[in-house]
């Protein structure tokens with residue numbers, strides 16, 4: 143069986159050229175351009191996708207290293223008609239201006255909520271062992287790998303905070 | 312990126328065999344190596360993917376310690392219940408580094424081997440003895456804010472940029488290394504090298520050697536602190552960092568294991584610093600004495616002169632925090 147990467151539920155063959163990053167594979171090989179390229183060096187978070195449930199920067203990994211893996215991109219989280227809770231919250235809170243960082247922000251936040259649910263501590267957590275209280279400070283620290291050139295941070299945090307608090311459904 | 316051949320190493324023996332070749336590098340998380348390959352700082356002809364070799368577990372050891380697989384991610388390590396409970400300085404150091412996305416991909420082995428963030432090293436148009444032996448060091452008379460103040464040479468003043476290894480150094484952890492001549496354990500304190508006349512040699516790994524794990528000794532308790540001073544409060548490399556494991560008995564220091572980041576080409580561990588504290592009650596004068604010993608041979612290069620007082624104050628502040636109420 144050929145090596146494949148499953149993206150949003152569909153299997154695709156792994157590209158032949160080993161230089162292809164997971165990001166370029168998504169955008170150029172299978173046409174999922176929702177995931178964005180900002181810096182291509184792990185610094186901005188625009189390329190954040192969820193691989194086997196874990197958020198990573200797709201620019202700093204090779205597609206060839208991901209055969210058998212399951213990738214979720216922004217296209218896999220919701221649709222314009224049926225947005226995910228975070229997608230809707232970003233709309234309601236104006237969590238963007240140009241929107242370039244937004245797919246990365248939303249993929250990142252989606253996985254971040256799972257990390258919170260699993261009680262993974264962050265640099266902002268008071269205690270490493272007790273259960274973590276969700277706060278603006280926790281969200282900002284956990285989202286520090288997603289830069290927003292437009293500076294929509296306040297609204298991004300508000301959108302995530304609402305969903306993290308179990309906000310409106 | 313230059314073209315390269317990608318090979319998934321089928322076994323540890325084969326990984327050693329592959330990486331013994333001059334033109335082949337191991338790839339784990341890829342977060343440092345691919346970054347440098349895009350910049351053409353690293354130009355391997357072949358990558359040996361070691362990710363599926365299995366040493367990714369975190370396991371209890373017979374002596375009550377903990378063995379961290381080299382392929383366990385930084386996140387898996389930082390959130391592991393035993394690391395959080397018994398080695399909090401390690402969780403804290405990892406969580407203070409990079410971002411969640413990067414830590415989710417970065418491995419413990421790759422983290423130990425990460426290369427310097429010197430701007431001249433990462434820019435192939437600049438002189439750099441580490442990247443291109445004999446080309447000179449751009450930093451010595453140039454942009455040197457991140458650079459070392461201890462253990463420098465006239466060839467290179469770069470720092471080892473990582474956080475995790477600083478905590479591992481304070482904890483007295485050992486790297487487990489496998490190669491064609493068998494296995495060996497190297498204390499993390501001895502794993503990285505000073506630049507000397509060979510700044511391109513950054514650690515003791517021989518060609519073909521692969522890190523398979525990191526052994527933490529049985530837990531020692533104490534107050535454990537990782538203090539990282541950086542230019543913004545998240546997502547920046549350390550200017551200075553201090554990993555400290557401190558214990559007081561009857562009001563006097565009975566344990567003071569200290570290691571420092573951002574100061575040198577390796578996590579800095581000077582046993583004299585901790586030793587001068589032992590048996591003494593905490594006081595400002597004593598903390599100053601510890602800083603005097605640490606910084607006895609410190610030398611700045613203009614832009615990084617500030618690191619000398621910063622290291623002093625950071626050490627002072629960490630010791631004061633660790634002994635709060637006792638001084």
Ligand SMILES: Cc1cc2nc3c(=O)[nH]c(=O)nc-3n(C[C@H](O)[C@H](O)[C@H](O)COP(=O)(O)OP(=O)(O)OC[C@H]3O[C@@H](n4cnc5c(N)ncnc54)[C@H](O)[C@@H]3O)c2cc1C
Nearest residue numbers: 339340341342343344408409418420421422424473474522
């Ligand atoms: C934007 C950004 C910010 C960052 N901030 C921080 C920070 O604040 N603090 C910090 O500590 N780090 C920071 N990092 C660095 C990050 O922690 C490292 O990139 C990561 O730990 C490297 O691990 P890896 O598994 O991805 O290594 P790779 O990139 O796969 O490999 C790195 C090197 O190690 C070698 N190697 C890998 N595994 C082994 C092994 N088992 N045996 C022998 N050799 C091996 C490779 O051949 C390569 O030379 C940052 C990185 C980025 C991109």
Ligand code: SF4
Nearest residue numbers: 429431439448467468
């Ligand atoms: S400090 Fe070291 S890494 Fe930086 S330019 Fe000089 S030789 Fe190169």
Ligand code: FES
Nearest residue numbers: 180181182187201
């Ligand atoms: S494009 Fe990947 S982090 Fe910027």
Ligand code: FES
Nearest residue numbers: 239241290291292
């Ligand atoms: S909305 Fe423009 S970069 Fe974030």
